[in-house]
Each structure stands twice: as C-alpha cells, then as structure tokens.
Amino acid sequence: MPKSDDNSILFFARFELQFVPFFLMTLKFTDISKRYGNRWALRDVSFEAEPGRVVGVYGLNGAGKTSLLRIAAGVEEVNSGTIERTSAYFLPTFPEAPLLKRLRGVRADTAELAATQSAMIDEALKSDAKLLCLDDPFRFFDAGERRQAMEKLRIAARDSGKLVLFATNSFEQILGFADDLLVLVGGYLGQYGPASEVYNSPLTAPVASVTGRCNIFEARRLTSSKTDLPEFHTIEGGHRLFTGPLDRTRLGPINKNIPLAIRPEYISLSFGASFPEDNLLKAIVTEVSFLGPMTLVRLDAGGLELEALVLRLIGLNVGEECMVGLPPNRITVLS
Known part of the structure; x- marks a missing residue:
C-alpha cells in the first residue's frame, strides 16, 4: 500500500476490516483523538452512525474532516480512543491519476477530474464495502453532475444499507442530501444529529455560526x-x-x-x-x-x-x- 504524508492524499484505498451484519451498527467512534506533530486534528470525538444513512461531515477548513474520514476508513491510525467499523472504501478529494499529472506539471482540467471522480464513486457503489468514506467528492462537479451523484449515493444508502460518510465545507451540499449532520469545530465534535435538528436547534454559538x-x-x-x-x-x-x-x-x-x-x-x-x-x-x-x-x-x-x-x-x-x-x-x- 502506498504511503502519504499527513498533509496530502495520494491514493484511494479499500479496506476489508471485519464483517458487521446489516442490522448492526456500521461505525462507532469513542473518544477518538488524532495529532500530527504538535497539532491536534481531532479531540475526543465520539459518535455512532447506522447503516442506510448519509452522514455529512461539515466544518471549516482545518476542522478535522479529512482526518475523521481517513480514520473511519482505516487509512489513518489514532493517538487515542477506539473505533468499531465494517468494511470500508475511502475516496480522496483528488483522484490519483489526475493528481499525478498535476504533480508532473501537466494540467488536468475540471472535466477530467469530475469524470474520474464520478467513475470512482461508481466503483465504490459497486464494491462490497458497507461504509463509503468520500472526502469532498463533489468539488469538481457542476450542479447537474452533483445532483445525479447525490441521488445515486442516496439510493445506494437506502436500498443496499451502505453508510455514506462524506466531508465538505459547503453547507449547501449538506442540506437536502444528508440525513445526519456531524459538525466539527476546531477538531472537536460540535454537534451530531438529524440535519434539520442541527440547523434549527444549534447547541453552541460556533455551531450556529458555521451552519448557515x-x-x-x-x-x-x-x-x-x-x-x-x-x-x-x-x-x-x-x-x-x-x-x-x-x-x-x-x-x-x-x-x-x-x-x-x-x-x-x-x-x-x-x-x-x-x-x-x-x-x-x-x-x-x-x-x-x-x-x-x-x-x-x-x-x-x-x-x-x-x-x-x-x-x-x-x-x-x-x-x-x-x-x-x-x-x-x-x-x-x-x-
């Protein structure tokens, strides 16, 4: 398996970890903390997510979204805490082939990035993984492509029992797509629950200020x-x-x-x-x-x-x- 440093993602990975029946919990974080050097990316994060749901992981840049997804997929180790998960598929923001072109100085246009990302989403949906961890998957899509991809993911979650965990710093992408909303504020779990509940009844000022x-x-x-x-x-x-x-x-x-x-x-x-x-x-x-x-x-x-x-x-x-x-x-x- 290729390695990446703490600040970049150069690969996608599929991990077969352990079988969890459909009727059981797909993902559980208990007091998860992650540190890169002297910087804490996540602190004492605990939540549970059930099969058949779409969970939007939301926060500002640097809030810890990518770290949470990588940990959920088994790509990243933790400094403390425990995690229970099922088979997982991780999809980074930048597809591998277009990213390598960019590193070599070859320009990869947005259409190519969107097409590659769309193909990888299809591959994730066809896989046996019960947990799909998608890091900012719609960044290169136009509005129409984004709606189509969201609909495919929503149907997959509903019909096949997959848990879709996707990260974004666009609150508009959360609304109308995610069943549940997990808000990260400075590496801490600000609030987690049904998206409408988090929006209408924020618990803290930081959560209220970033959710619209x-x-x-x-x-x-x-x-x-x-x-x-x-x-x-x-x-x-x-x-x-x-x-x-x-x-x-x-x-x-x-x-x-x-x-x-x-x-x-x-x-x-x-x-x-x-x-x-x-x-x-x-x-x-x-x-x-x-x-x-x-x-x-x-x-x-x-x-x-x-x-x-x-x-x-x-x-x-x-x-x-x-x-x-x-x-x-x-x-x-x-x-």
Whole structure:
C-alpha cells in the first residue's frame, strides 16, 4: 500500500476490516483523538452512525474532516480512543491519476477530474464495502453532475444499507442530501444529529455560526429559571425578548451573559401590523441584497444588528423604519 504524508492524499484505498451484519451498527467512534506533530486534528470525538444513512461531515477548513474520514476508513491510525467499523472504501478529494499529472506539471482540467471522480464513486457503489468514506467528492462537479451523484449515493444508502460518510465545507451540499449532520469545530465534535435538528436547534454559538446564516447576540436572563417563558435583556440595543419554553439546564446563571440565536428566515418584517407576542422591535433598514429566490435585509434595531431573509421585499427601502418580529419559539439559547 502506498504511503502519504499527513498533509496530502495520494491514493484511494479499500479496506476489508471485519464483517458487521446489516442490522448492526456500521461505525462507532469513542473518544477518538488524532495529532500530527504538535497539532491536534481531532479531540475526543465520539459518535455512532447506522447503516442506510448519509452522514455529512461539515466544518471549516482545518476542522478535522479529512482526518475523521481517513480514520473511519482505516487509512489513518489514532493517538487515542477506539473505533468499531465494517468494511470500508475511502475516496480522496483528488483522484490519483489526475493528481499525478498535476504533480508532473501537466494540467488536468475540471472535466477530467469530475469524470474520474464520478467513475470512482461508481466503483465504490459497486464494491462490497458497507461504509463509503468520500472526502469532498463533489468539488469538481457542476450542479447537474452533483445532483445525479447525490441521488445515486442516496439510493445506494437506502436500498443496499451502505453508510455514506462524506466531508465538505459547503453547507449547501449538506442540506437536502444528508440525513445526519456531524459538525466539527476546531477538531472537536460540535454537534451530531438529524440535519434539520442541527440547523434549527444549534447547541453552541460556533455551531450556529458555521451552519448557515444566523443572528447571534448576547443577552442576560431577567426571569427565574422556573418561568415558563424566560425573558432576556439584549446587551446591544437593550431590548426585552421572550423565548419559548426551554430546557432549564440551558438557561445559564441569571447574572451572566449568554448567546441567543435566531435564523434570519424566521424574522418577520412589517409596518406595524403584527402579532404582539413576536417580540416586536423598531428597526432601520441598512442594506438590501438580492439573493435570487430570497432577499437579505440588514437592520439596525437601536444598536442590535440583525439579518432577515424574505421572499419578496415590497415598499421598504434602505433608511426606512419598520417593525421586526422575533417569534419566541424560534429563538435558541446557546451554550
């Protein structure tokens, strides 16, 4: 088996490790840590993934995505922790033949890279491996090629019981494709669960900030932890906001600042006619950006800066005043 250094991947590999029946767990990490020299790539990562699922491994550059996939496939050893896995197939970001051409100074165009990667995905699907570890597999695909490859992988996971583990730093690729989302933040497991749950209920500010647009602001709790609808005072703007019923363990001390979050698509804009329970704030429109199917509106609510995503923006221009509604059940208390 050819070797690669810690910073590059020069091969793809298929490992026959041990047989795990379809009805059993395909992959289990327990306190996995990996270090390259003095740099920790992964720290104390634990999760379990079941057969027949597509798991998106997401994080910013350097978060530890490639290391996690290599460890899952058996390509990389760990410094500590234990792993249980089934037969695995590992596919790196750069196919071997086009990469070797690039190393020799021969230009490999995107179409060639995409074709090679597509062929390797087909080979992975035809293999006996129950675990497919794909590192940024759609990087060189156009939108149509990406949709086709995603559909093939989704069908394979559903019909043949394969577990598809793929890494990407594109959150848009996760949505609509992955059943589950594993978010890595600086080598640590930030959050793991159904993709919709991670998106709608992020646990921490780092997870909320990397999983799509999100308004995150500091606030201090005003009411007792026994109150059904907790009330907070925002540090910026000095607004009083209610949230929906919360797990009391997430409220934090009453005398300390904690981060609150709300996705921009949950914020409503109006000229005054709205539901009073929606935490209505006066705000000034500071910027309007057309994003195709949605319009991004940036607002200043007395020092509290917010973003709202709306389908259509009619009769509201930069510099004008409006009412901003923050539904209590859409506000998340972060750790």
